[in-house]
Amino acid sequence: MSFKESEVKLYTGPNCHLCEQAKAVLYPLMTERGLRLIEITIQSNVELQEKYAIRIPVVALANGEEKGWPFTAAQIGRLLDGAS
DSSP states (O other): OOOOTTEEEEEEOTTOHHHHHHHHHHHHHHHHHTOEEEEEEOTTOHHHHHHHTTTOSEEEOTTSOEEESSOOHHHHHHHHHHHO
16 A cells, blocks of 8 residues: 555554544644544554554654654654655
């Protein structure tokens, strides 16, 4: 699955309270920057489970950079600034 520069992926899992906290941090930032947050649940994908199982939630940018929880809006903002 490819994704565009205007998209940010968030890898999540079911019943993940940390994922809910991450979305609360990310959605205002995405709106402010005109970006689209794509939530991807790792539950039904073995490859993603192996890669992210204990790391979720994880933010992934189009350039391949990733940031796992915990993170702040400022940290993600800096990550996005560095990616452009």
